[in-house]
Amino acid sequence: MKRFDVVVVGAGPVGLVCALKLSRAGVDVLLLEAQSELNQELRASTFHPPTLDMLEEFGVTATVIRQGLITPTWQVRMHPSGERAEFDLSILREHTRHPYRVQCEQWKLSRMLVTQLTSELWFDTRALDVRQAGDAVTLLVERGGEREELECSYLIAADGARSAVRRALALGFEGVTFPETTILATTRFDFAAHLPGLSGVNYCWAPSGTFSLLRLPPSGASRSIRTMARKSKQRSSPRQSIASCSASSRFRRPTKCCRRGLIASTSASLITIALGACSSPAMRRTSIVRRAAWA
Numbered sequence: 001m002k003r004f005d006v007v008v009v010g011a012g013p014v015g016l017v018c019a020l021k022l023s024r025a026g027v028d029v030l031l032l033e034a035q036s037e038l039n040q041e042l043r044a045s046t047f048h049p050p051t052l053d054m055l056e057e058f059g060v061t062a063t064v065i066r067q068g069l070i071t072p073t074w075q076v077r078m079h080p081s082g083e084r085a086e087f088d089l090s091i092l093r094e095h096t097r098h099p100y101r102v103q104c105e106q107w108k109l110s111r112m113l114v115t116q117l118t119s120e121l122w123f124d125t126r127a128l129d130v131r132q133a134g135d136a137v138t139l140l141v142e143r144g145g146e147r148e149e150l151e152c153s154y155l156i157a158a159d160g161a162r163s164a165v166r167r168a169l170a171l172g173f174e175g176v177t178f179p180e181t182t183i184l185a186t187t188r189f190d191f192a193a194h195l196p197g198l199s200g201v202n203y204c205w206a207p208s209g210t211f212s213l214l215r216l217p218p219s220g221a222s223r224s225i226r227t228m229a230r231k232s233k234q235r236s237s238p239r240q241s242i243a244s245c246s247a248s249s250r251f252r253r254p255t256k257c258c259r260r261g262l263i264a265s266t267s268a269s270l271i272t273i274a275l276g277a278c279s280s281p282a283m284r285r286t287s288i289v290r291r292a293a294w295a
């Protein structure tokens with residue numbers, strides 16, 4: 001049976017940072033990832049000042065900044081009036097080396113971290129079960145269709161919200177789940193041309209609910225913006241949620257649900273909830289809609 005000082009389960013940002021930190025301290029680490037590659041989904045998109053400070057030791061902060069969008073201010077605003085409170089992070093300049101937020105996709109960070117990694121990383125390897133005894137942990141994994149056992153002194157569970165390790169150890173996951181459906185869409189629509197005074201990060205309040213407008217770094221020649229529309233205070237299925245959004249929309253569009261997510265043939269209807277009266281044809285160029293399961 002192969003033995004390691006530490007096995008880290010899950011190569012998301014948490015697992016990658018753990019493995020990097022430990023291997024730089026001379027610890028023998030193995031990082032396991034169930035998927036065949038790093039996650040490329042659009043997930044988190046903001047780096048805050050303390051995170052940028054902390055990531056410096058791994059040599060990735062400069063790259064995050066280069067590939068991202070420096071965002072010195074963020075705001076809370078009322079829609080459609082445009083009244084707003086704007087927060088200027090430069091006020092933190094004596095407390096951080098990075099007195100701003102950086103808009104940069106989470107998958108880019110994972111890709112940067114993996115290039116710095118010197119420890120072993122096994123893709124296609126899923127942790128199935130864990131046993132503890134004396135001074136060792138035995139981990140049952142499935143790798144390329146074959147089952148094998150690994151031994152380690154310490155096991156770090158960084159396998160996400162549905163952690164198999166946590167389940168194997170019968171650990172609970174206390175807390176609450178917001179009874180809301182969050183919809184995430186990316187679009188090249190130029191919100192700033194229609195909503196004066198937008199920052200790179202905007203938390204908006206409208207009579208119909210709240211939404212966020214988050215600007216992402218330029219991709220190619222065009223800019224993309226991420227929109228999250230929170231609609232329902234009740235638990236509802238993606239189909240119900242889309243239907244209720246579409247119903248209040250000026251751009252009613254056919255939508256369909258698929259098993260793993262939610263796809264709208266165009267998401268103009270969703271963006272419309274966010275924008276109310278904004279009615280440019282450019283909105284119809286909106287690209288992807290995903291349902292974020294925050295459970």
Ligand SMILES: Cc1cc2nc3c(=O)[nH]c(=O)nc-3n(C[C@H](O)[C@H](O)[C@H](O)COP(=O)(O)OP(=O)(O)OC[C@H]3O[C@@H](n4cnc5c(N)ncnc54)[C@H](O)[C@@H]3O)c2cc1C
Pocket residue numbers: 009010011012013014015032033034035039042043044045046106125126127128158159160161162163164165184290291292293
């Ligand atoms: C659509 C979406 C939008 C989001 N937006 C935001 C946001 O705007 N701001 C924000 O702060 N957060 C956001 N989040 C949350 C953020 O993405 C997570 O908090 C973050 O990914 C957690 O990192 P992690 O490394 O703990 O887990 P994950 O990124 O979930 O990584 C866990 C890894 O473990 C692997 N794994 C799972 N089970 C096993 C197993 N049994 N064996 C081996 N490997 C396994 C998975 O394949 C995965 O690669 C969003 C999430 C989603 C889904």
